Amino acid sequence: MNSVVLAVIGLIAVFSGYRFYSKFMAEKIYRLDPDFKTPAHTMRDDIDYVPTNRVVLWGHHFTAVAGAAPIIGPSIAVVWGWLPAFLWVVIGTMFFAGVHDFGAIWASVRNKALSVGSLTGEVVSHRARNLFMIVVFFLLLMVNAVFAVAIATEFINTPASVIPAWTAVFVAVGIGILLYKVGVGITWPTVVGTIILYAVIYLGELFPVTLAETAGIAPAAQWILILFAYAAVASMLPVWLLLQPRDYINGIQLFVGLGILYGAVFIAAPTIVAPPINPNVPPGTPPIMPLLFVTIACGAISGFHGLVSSGTTSKQLNTETDARFVGYLGSLGEGTLAIVAIIAVTAGFSMTEWQASYANAESFGAVGGISAFVTGGARIASEGLGIPIGFAETLLAVMAVLFAGTTMDAGVRLQRYIVQEWGAIYKIPALTNGYVATAGAVGACLVLAFGAGGADGTGGMIIWPLFGTTNQLLAGLTLLVISVMLVKLGRPARYTLIPMVFVTTMALLAALYQLSSLYTEGRYVLVAIDIVIIITAIFVMLEAASALMRERRAAAAAGVS
């Protein structure tokens, strides 16, 4: 099959999801009201609550949710063939992710822009809120560990990406200083920063950086240690100095990257060499059902989006009707990245190369990931746009590394906040100290990164399905909040309830499957985490059943009286 056909089918499907299904959800289910005064107006403080242009909010939502995860997930999941991955991404984006992100904004806007965490406490129960906190903690733990491993692997596979990736940090700091300290407008720092970013890719190619084994520490492990040391320092710096400009650079990279990839696919029109369903999966590959649904979380549906939707987006929504544009279309952007990632890893190879990377890989843990995306995507970009192959490889590697790196920066920071909050709740003053909390957060991530894959840190991608499982549980909790609200309002809840039951069931089944495989492999740190996830998943389901029955009874009683 030609990749253009796949890209066109995928894009038409997701955009018709926006055109028709999101319209139906907006009018019949969420019943958006253009006259409803959003918290950005009623609680306006010009700090957190500010009515903001919907295109700006969409840009923020899209760039905040689309990162390394919708690249890594599909790049692993095509091991079962391109068809299941493609179908799950398209159907997931249309009927799961869009409804989830859109619904999370709506639910938050209708409740004084509370975060999903607080909403879980208000709408469902306090027990559900505690479950939410546990799930978020594990999600951050895993995202930091897994992205550190992914970046380390990429630094080793593409040594040319090392200099450009670290230069981006300095470019970001430069932009931050120019904007906040010197008072320069946004245009020139953006133009010059972007030029520097792409110019140093040449420099990276001229001076590739490789680490030698030092004091018995493998290069991958050294990179992981360096990355966490950096993330610890970065998470303590003021947001205006690093995180904000870094996020901004990533946003630009995302638009440029998507433009390059889709442009190249449409010009080069490569043929998909991978089979629709792969009959020869490598040894140790788990069954497609339920693992596909947790391997691709971001790109189909991801609970992380709920945190973004209700954290900042809902506080800045100008009118309630903007929720559809920002939430549904924002998650759709992530779906388009996942579709092009599937094309890159199935059409950017010759049949023999694809067989070597996927069908004949030594194990499931060694399959795909960022490297496959970089190799395949670079070949398509080179064929389609005439970019030299080496440059294209470095460009895509740097893009993926920057996405993962920024998520790590924000992840470590958020985790520090959680540790500090626990210190305040349980009255342990030491934990409220920023340095102690950061050390605790980074320490926990390091234990996971090395505990999962051994001392060289290279096997850390084993956590990936577990990360997806946690992400789906979080999505399940957010969909539960939306469903309970809909039941309370006497509206049909099946459009959010069916996705909720589906993702939570798949997450539970995946966690149960992984329990046996992790135990047999002797990965006891992960077994312990998996047990916590299983217990949490069961509690989420019980909470859902109890909350929904309670609300149904209340609605029935109100109807009788």
Add this chain to the structure above:
Amino acid sequence: MSPSRLDGVRARLARARTLLGEFYTAPYRGAVARARRDEDDLFMLFVFAELMGVPNPAAYYTLELQPLLLERFHEWHTRMGLEHSPLDHFRCC
């Protein structure tokens, strides 16, 4: 290009610049405002603490400056007609 069309292009560019600026600031507006407020709070403390009868915590740290400023300070207060240092925590003679 006619002047009116040129104006239209200019207006569109200005709008794009504003949106780009918004795209940069919107997600972090709260975090930056809070950081600025924290700095302001510290500044207020330093400026108004002694006026309100609260010992200024900065005084303790300026102790380290004593050896460096001692001579200049002594000359200054004698020129001002003060026989001894007017500051409790900065004695030179």
